[in-house]
Amino acid sequence: MNYGMTDDQTSILGGLDQLIASQAIPAPTEPRFFYYGAELERAVAEAGYLDIAREEGFGALEAALITERLARLTCVIEVAASSIIAPALAIPPGMRPIALALGDAGKPARFLPQARVLLVDRGTNVLLIEVDPNNVEPIDTLMAYPYGRLRSLEHLRQRVIDDATTFRRRWRVALAAEAAGCMAAGLAQVVEHVKARQAFGRPLGAFQAIQHRLAMAAETVESARWLALRAAWSDSDADAAMAAGFAQSRIAQITYDLHQFCGAMGLTLEFPLHLWTYRLRSLAGELGGASMQARSAAIATWGSA
Amino acid sequence: MTSAIDSLREQARAWLRANVPSSGPTSEDGPALRSFALAWQKRQAGGGWAGISWPKEFGGRGASVLEQIVWFEEYARAGAPSPLDASFVGLNHAGPTLIACGTSEQKAFHLSKILNGEVLWCQGFSEPGAGSDLAAVKARGRVEGNHLVVDGQKIWTSYADIADYQELLVRTDPTAARSRALTWIICPMYLPGITVRPIKTMAGPFKYCEVFYEGVRIPLSNIVGGLHNGWPTAMSTLAFERGTASLALLLGLLRTVEQLLARCPDSRAAMRTRLAELRAEGASVRAMAYRFALDAAASVPDSSGSIVRLCFAEFGQRVTAAAVDFFGIDAPEVLADHGLGYAYLDAFSETIAGGTAEIQRNIIAERVLGLPKA
Numbered sequence: 001m002n003y004g005m006t007d008d009q010t011s012i013l014g015g016l017d018q019l020i021a022s023q024a025i026p027a028p029t030e031p032r033f034f035y036y037g038a039e040l041e042r043a044v045a046e047a048g049y050l051d052i053a054r055e056e057g058f059g060a061l062e063a064a065l066i067t068e069r070l071a072r073l074t075c076v077i078e079v080a081a082s083s084i085i086a087p088a089l090a091i092p093p094g095m096r097p098i099a100l101a102l103g104d105a106g107k108p109a110r111f112l113p114q115a116r117v118l119l120v121d122r123g124t125n126v127l128l129i130e131v132d133p134n135n136v137e138p139i140d141t142l143m144a145y146p147y148g149r150l151r152s153l154e155h156l157r158q159r160v161i162d163d164a165t166t167f168r169r170r171w172r173v174a175l176a177a178e179a180a181g182c183m184a185a186g187l188a189q190v191v192e193h194v195k196a197r198q199a200f201g202r203p204l205g206a207f208q209a210i211q212h213r214l215a216m217a218a219e220t221v222e223s224a225r226w227l228a229l230r231a232a233w234s235d236s237d238a239d240a241a242m243a244a245g246f247a248q249s250r251i252a253q254i255t256y257d258l259h260q261f262c263g264a265m266g267l268t269l270e271f272p273l274h275l276w277t278y279r280l281r282s283l284a285g286e287l288g289g290a291s292m293q294a295r296s297a298a299i300a301t302w303g304s305a
Numbered sequence: 306m307t308s309a310i311d312s313l314r315e316q317a318r319a320w321l322r323a324n325v326p327s328s329g330p331t332s333e334d335g336p337a338l339r340s341f342a343l344a345w346q347k348r349q350a351g352g353g354w355a356g357i358s359w360p361k362e363f364g365g366r367g368a369s370v371l372e373q374i375v376w377f378e379e380y381a382r383a384g385a386p387s388p389l390d391a392s393f394v395g396l397n398h399a400g401p402t403l404i405a406c407g408t409s410e411q412k413a414f415h416l417s418k419i420l421n422g423e424v425l426w427c428q429g430f431s432e433p434g435a436g437s438d439l440a441a442v443k444a445r446g447r448v449e450g451n452h453l454v455v456d457g458q459k460i461w462t463s464y465a466d467i468a469d470y471q472e473l474l475v476r477t478d479p480t481a482a483r484s485r486a487l488t489w490i491i492c493p494m495y496l497p498g499i500t501v502r503p504i505k506t507m508a509g510p511f512k513y514c515e516v517f518y519e520g521v522r523i524p525l526s527n528i529v530g531g532l533h534n535g536w537p538t539a540m541s542t543l544a545f546e547r548g549t550a551s552l553a554l555l556l557g558l559l560r561t562v563e564q565l566l567a568r569c570p571d572s573r574a575a576m577r578t579r580l581a582e583l584r585a586e587g588a589s590v591r592a593m594a595y596r597f598a599l600d601a602a603a604s605v606p607d608s609s610g611s612i613v614r615l616c617f618a619e620f621g622q623r624v625t626a627a628a629v630d631f632f633g634i635d636a637p638e639v640l641a642d643h644g645l646g647y648a649y650l651d652a653f654s655e656t657i658a659g660g661t662a663e664i665q666r667n668i669i670a671e672r673v674l675g676l677p678k679a
Contacts, residue, residue: 101635108635141640142509142650199438208679209663252626259653260662263436264461264513267506267654274507274650281649285634291575 003226005065012052012062016069019047025075034144034275036114037075041097044070050079050096053087060084060170064177064232068225071181072188074272076145076279078111080174081119084232088170089161091117091128100171102287105129105153110282112148113138119167121287126167130157144278169240171287176228176243179251179283183221186258186276190214194261210261217257220250238300245293251284314375320352321383329386339425339467342391346422356396356420363404363412364420370598374552381556388553391464395419395426399472402489406530406538411491415470427468429459429492429516430539436461436661439474440484440536444518446475448532452522453477453490455498458515461658465501465514468494473523478533487535491527498522508650555594555617558624559587565631579627586623590616609673611665618655618662625649 005013023040044050044066053063063083070079078097085091086098099115101107105127109118113136120127131150139147150156161167191214194205204210227243255277259266266273287293330341349355357376359365368376380388400419403411418424435441444457455475465471473492478485494501498521504513530538566580590613597613625648632638632645639646656662670676 108640139640142507142646143634143640147635147640198434199436199441207663209666256622256653256656260656263657263661264431264654267508267657268513269505269507277507277650277653281629281646282634285630285639289630289633294575 008057009062009065012049013065013069015047016044016049016066019043019049020070020073025073033142033269034146034278035075036146037073037077038114040073040075041077041079044077044079045082045096050082051087051093053083054093060088060173060232060235061229063087064173064228067174067177068181068184068228071178071279072185074275076275078114080178081111081171084174084177085119085167085170088166089119089126089128089163095130099131099148100286105156106150108139108141108147108149110145110147112136112150113146118150119161121164121168121171123164125164126161128159128161132157142278143282144275145282165237168287169235169237172240172244172293173228173231173235175283175286176224176231176240176247179244179247179280180221180225180228182276182279182283183217183224183247183250183254186254186273186280187214187217187221189273189276190217190258190261190266193266197263204261213257214261217254220254224250236300238297241293241297241300244287245290245297248284248286248290248293251280255280310371310375313372314379317354317376317379318383320354321379321385324348324352325383325385335467338391338464341386342425343422345386345390346392346396346420348422350421355422356400359400359404359416359420363400363416374595374598377552378556380553381560385553387557389551391425391467392419392422394428394464394468394472395424395470398428399426399470399491402472402538402541403529405541406489408526408529410526411529415491424469425464425467426470426472427462427465427494427514429462429465429471429473431461432458433460439539440487442474442476442487444473444475445479446477446488446490446523448477448525449522451525453488453525453528455490455492455518455521455523458517460504460513460515462514462516463512465494465516466503470494471516472529474535474539477535481533484536485533487539488532489529489535489538490523491529492521492523493527496521496523506651507653508647512651551614551617552594552598554621555587555591558621559584559591561624561628562587565628569631576627576631580631583620583624583627586620590620611660611668612673614660615656615662615665615669621655622652625652 023043025037025040049066052066053059066083067080070077081098081100082096086096095117097111097115099109099112099118101109101118101120103121105118105120112118115131118129118131120129135151136148137151139149141147194210195203197204224247227246231239231243258273259277262271262273265271326345330337346355353366356365357368358373361367396419400416403415419426430439432442432444434443444455444459446453446455457475471492471494473490474487475490476486477488498519500517502515504515506512562580562583566584569577569580593616594613597610628645629639629649638644671678
């Protein structure tokens with residue numbers, strides 16, 4: 001693995017940044033649990049970023065870079081599944097947004113209210129369900145993504161995809177990349193806050209206790225990012241499980257660390273940190289959580305006990 | 306345990322079984338929450354259980370610390386409403402402060418109203434520029450005749466939108482050293498010039514408020530502890546917050562751990578391990594809390610309460626996080642309005658409100674361990 005970005009990758013991210021700058025990203029001016037960036041999602045799709053992994057010479061790594069970058073925004077869009085998972089399962093480019101569920105098609109799923117496709121991990125295979133919007137019940141939740149569940153499991157348009165291993169591997173990469181972006185954005189927000197906020201006559205960030213804890217948060221952010229990118233590059237089951245599991249195992253601690261130094265302000269909807277906290281909490285519980293990824297990483301590395 | 310304690314436990318258990326409301330307030334916001342908190346307080350007063358720690362001469366039960374522990378154990382077992390509700394400030398801050406520092410008129414007027422569920426209190430300490438650094442309070446009060454005229458702003462005031470009175474800390478002597486410049490005063494929330502703006506939190510309800518004061522005229526007779534003497538008065542209030550008031554919450558968390566363990570199958574080895582560790586942690590926090598409560602019984606709570614406060618806060622965060630992981634992020638128990646997801650997010654405030662974890666650690670390092678000041 002080359003740890004520097006190629007010219008192409010730099011160019012892709014530069015273009016994405018320009019596109020983001022040209023868009024009216026929903027600003028957290030009013031207290032809301034989340035902002036769905038429908039227009040940004042369309043623009044990102046139209047510009048071809050969600051299909052980057054289908055291009056010759058590119059793959060999951062470029063898709064993970066894009067996912068990580070877009071996860072830093074205050075608004076949420078469905079990018080990870082469309083760009084990282086769909087190409088590996090030969091799902092046609094137009095079939096998105098994509099929602100994901102583990103085990104049971106009737107479970108609540110992120111992005112289901114917007115989704116055209118629901119992919120259900122059934123262990124030995126994957127069920128692809130074409131979503132009828134009238135069959136989706138939105139769920140009102142704090143968890144920062146639009147959640148929904150299918151009203152009925154009868155008469156679904158569906159087909160089976162046999163390659164559950166690839167699906168689960170890419171889901172883990174997608175989860176790890178998105179979590180890394182959310183962590184990075186949250187840390188950046190807090191660093192700005194502790195530089196500006198004064199207490200006891202000096203900036204909060206001048207207190208060593210705060211510096212140390214945020215430095216540890218930076219270790220987590222960097223580690224999560226590199227593990228996610230490594231997993232996307234290697235496309236190995238063990239790396240993917242390790243990247244997702246590491247990110248999930250650190251989410252509880254890093255979210256507490258980040259909120260701690262924003263005081264009561266950081267607990268309100270008027271301060272955007274909660275947007276990433278919610279998302280991270282959702283991601284922490286996906287695919288059975290950190291312990292399941294750790295177990296999978298062990299099996300992928302050393303085989304079953 | 307003595308037979309008197311056993312008997313108290315039986316009485317408490319029987320009363321709680323018959324009186325604990327079967328459901329919570331119809332809404333987490335506004336009037337419904339106020340009605341619920343006052344009704345529950347009234348019911349406890351009617352049963353002789355209000356102000357369990359307050360001295361009998363002020364209408365309380367005058368219970369010993371051991372008796373209070375028994376009450377809180379039964380309270381938690383019965384699943385009674387959170388003691389950290391809208392009555393909390395009146396019962397655990399304002400009331401005890403008035404008992405310690407108030408005039409006989411102030412005691413006579415306010416204490417029975419608090420105990421009997423007639424009024425709610427809120428706290429007006431924190432400001433946009435004065436949270437942990439409480440001595441940096443900027444809201445001003447100037448004496449004009451028989452009144453203190455207050456201008457300024459407070460923030461993070463829980464339940465200001467439904468409270469009748471506020472324990473308000475304002476700067477009254479701009480020339481004095483910070484800690485000798487403040488005054489603690491009873492502020493009726495209905496006075497002209499007060500504007501309350503609820504703030505929506507990331508856990509859902511409008512738990513906090515911002516309060517603005519514009520030429521608010523408060524009678525000087527409402528000052529508690531003397532003009533410019535608000536700092537020691539406020540510190541006596543905060544000492545209660547770092548002490549025993551949260552026992553019922555702690556016991557509720559321990560019950561949550563037991564319930565999760567009972568439901569956790571053998572196949573979830575990692576979760577069972579995590580819950581078992583939480584069970585051990587909870588037992589240690591409970592032992593510390595009990596010992597601290599019993600040690601502090603004969604004196605004002607001291608700085609070692611910070612250890613209990615910190616351990617309890619972090620334990621609460623770990624338990625609520627484990628509960629979310631136990632059910633899974635997509636479980637109805639978690640996603641539901643005011644479900645476990647709410648409890649988890651609400652627990653973020655545990656290490657911030659009432660003295661941040663960093664302030665508690667400073668206190669432990671300097672006053673418990675005797676380390677030099679940074």
